[in-house]
Structure formats: C-alpha cells, structure tokens
Amino acid sequence: EPEVTQTPSHQVTQMGQEVILRCVxxxxxxxxxxxxxxxxxxxxFLVSFYNNEISEKSEIFDDRFSVERxxxxxxxxxxxxxxxxxxxxxxxxxxxxxxxxxxxGPGTRLTVT
Amino acid sequence: xxxxxxxxxxxxVQEAETVTLSCTYDTSESDYYLFWYKQPPSxxxxxxxxxEAYKQQNATENRFSVNFQKAAKSFSLKISDxxxxxxxxxxxxxxxxxxGDKLTFGTGTRLAVRP
Numbered sequence: 001e002p003e004v005t006q007t008p009s010h011q012v013t014q015m016g017q018e019v020i021l022r023c024v025x026x027x028x029x030x031x032x033x034x035x036x037x038x039x040x041x042x043x044x045f046l047v048s049f050y051n052n053e054i055s056e057k058s059e060i061f062d063d064r065f066s067v068e069r070x071x072x073x074x075x076x077x078x079x080x081x082x083x084x085x086x087x088x089x090x091x092x093x094x095x096x097x098x099x100x101x102x103x104x105g106p107g108t109r110l111t112v113t
Numbered sequence: 114x115x116x117x118x119x120x121x122x123x124x125x126v127q128e129a130e131t132v133t134l135s136c137t138y139d140t141s142e143s144d145y146y147l148f149w150y151k152q153p154p155s156x157x158x159x160x161x162x163x164x165e166a167y168k169q170q171n172a173t174e175n176r177f178s179v180n181f182q183k184a185a186k187s188f189s190l191k192i193s194d195x196x197x198x199x200x201x202x203x204x205x206x207x208x209x210x211x212x213g214d215k216l217t218f219g220t221g222t223r224l225a226v227r228p
Contacts, residue, residue, distance in 0.1 A: 031214065043158065043204060045215040056213050089156060093216075100146050100208065102216060104158035 002026040004105035006092050012111045017082055021108045023075040023092030031095035032075045033102060034067065036060070036088040043091065049075065082112045115140045115207050119219035126195045127227050133180075134190045134222045136205030144210040147181065147188045152202040152221070161203070164188065166210070192224075200226045 005024045013019050025032060034046040048055040049067050064080045075094075079086055089109050093102040116139045126132035138147070149161040164172045164181045172179050176196075180189045192199055202223050206216040 033215070035216070037156075042220045043206075043216075043218045045217070048214055056215055058215075091158060093158075095214075100210075100214075101148075101160060101163060103160065104150075106155070106157045 004092055004094050004103055006090075006105035006108050008108060009106065010109045010111070012113065013082055015082055015084060015112055018078065018080045019082060019110060021077045021079075021090050021092075021110070023077075023094075023105055024073060025075055025092075025094035026096070026103060029094035029096050029103075031055075031097065031102075032067075032069070033093040033095070034077045035091045035093060035104075037091065037107075038088045046077070046090075079110075082110075084112050086110060087112045115142075115145075115209070115217050117205050117207050117217055117219035119205055119222050121222045122220070123223045123225070125225045125227060126192070126199075128195055128197060130195055131191060131193045132195055132224065134192075134203050134205075134224065136188045136190070136219055138186050138188065138205070138207050140186070140207065140209075142209055142211065146208040146210060147179075148206040148208065148216065149177070149179070149190045150204045150206060150218075151199075152204060153198075153200070158204070162190070195226050197226050197228060200224055 007022045032049040037043045047057040066078045089107045092105040145166045147164045151159045162174045176193045202221045204221045205219040
C-alpha cells in the first residue's frame with residue numbers, strides 16, 4: 001500500500017538555524033499539507049499547497065516558514081531562524097484530488113535547542 | 114471558525130468489549146466532512162473512518178462505526194470487539210466542503226485496552 005514518507009525522522013538543531021523537512025507524497029496525490037503537533041497537544045494546521053501555490057496558511061505559518069515542491073516529487077517545509085517553540089512533531093499529509101481524505105506521513109520530530 | 118471538542122481525555126475498555134468515544138463540533142456550514150484518526154505510540158496519524166455531512170447513513174469500517182447526529186453536531190466513534198492494538202490516541206477532525214481544505218482537530222482521547 002502506498003505511503004507518505006518523511007525525512008528525517010528526527011532533527012535536532014540549534015536556535016537560529018535553518019531546517020528543511022522533506023516529504024514524499026503518495027503518487028498521484030496533488031494536494032499537500034503540513035501540520036504540527038507540540039508534545040501532548042492537538043494537531044494544528046500549518047499550510048496547504050496545490051498546483052505549486054499555497055492555498056491556505058495558518059497564523060503559525062509566519063515569514064520564517066516556506067514550502068516548495070523543488071523537483072516534482074518531494075514536498076519540503078523550510079523553517080528559518082528556528083525558535084525553541086518550533087520544537088514539535090511535523091506531519092506531512094497528501095490527498096488525491098476529489099477524495100477529501102488526507103493521508104499522513106510518520107512525522108519528523110524537530111527539537112530546537 | 115470551526116471548533117472540535119473531545120470531552121474525554123482518557124477512556125479505558127476491556128479487550129473484546131465495545132467503547133464509544135465522543136466528539137462534538139461547532140460550525141455554521143451545512144456541508145462538511147468528519148474524520149476519526151488514530152495515533153498509536155509511533156505517533157503516525159492513521160485515518161480510521163470518515164463521514165460526509167450530507168449522508169444520513171452512519172459510516173462503518175469493520176469494527177469501527179460512527180454515530181453522526183448532524184442536528185446535535187455530534188460525531189462519536191464506536192469500536193466493537195476491542196483489541197489490544199486499538200490502544201492509541203484518537204482524534205476527531207472536521208473539514209469544510211466549501212471553504213478551505215484544512216483539517217481542524219480535537220484535543221484527542223487516549224484509549225487504553227485492558228487485557
């Protein structure tokens with residue numbers, strides 16, 4: 001069964017550094033999302049992406065965050081000038097057009113020290 | 114803005130028994146989708162079941178079924194014949210059918226299964 005994959009599984013970075021989180025969507029899925037989950041809290045929407053454009057973003061997704069699909073397969077989330085409060089589990093989700101079902105990757109645990 | 118509420122932080126069920134997890138939501142929209150996701154200790158989010166608001170029939174997926182009460186804005190998940198592998202965090206989620214495609218999650222219910 002096709003799966004969404006994410007790399008790395010765990011990323012440790014120092015405050016102020018830049019990180020790139022990578023996601024490989026399920027083939028033929030055209031809608032992409034990033035969510036985050038701070039430990040012990042609920043999952044929160046960050047951004048949705050379709051046709052090489054951001055469809056919607058939350059207030060969490062400030063100017064330090066960016067997304068792109070650099071090579072037609074990977075979908076990346078970049079966080080510049082990381083802060084301690086960015087420490088969380090980051091989930092990529094992808095969706096087949098018309099299905100309304102989002103399938104999540106295993107997540108990347110980001111730790112900012 | 115839509116909100117999703119799960120009022121049961123923790124639930125426990127005996128193996129082979131049935132348990133129901135509650136979820137309520139608030140929306141002014143008439144067309145939307147509701148989902149239950151399971152998050153085991155591995156923390157991966159797994160889609161369990163979905164319900165379209167325009168459908169009166171409750172969704173069923175094997176041992177998992179929902180009780181969707183649109184007027185009451187209630188969407189509970191029933192797990193029958195509970196298994197040890199059902200132990201996880203369960204999140205209820207809302208998605209608009211017309212204004213955006215993001216999922217709005219509740220705070221989750223941690224389900225323990227007693228052998």
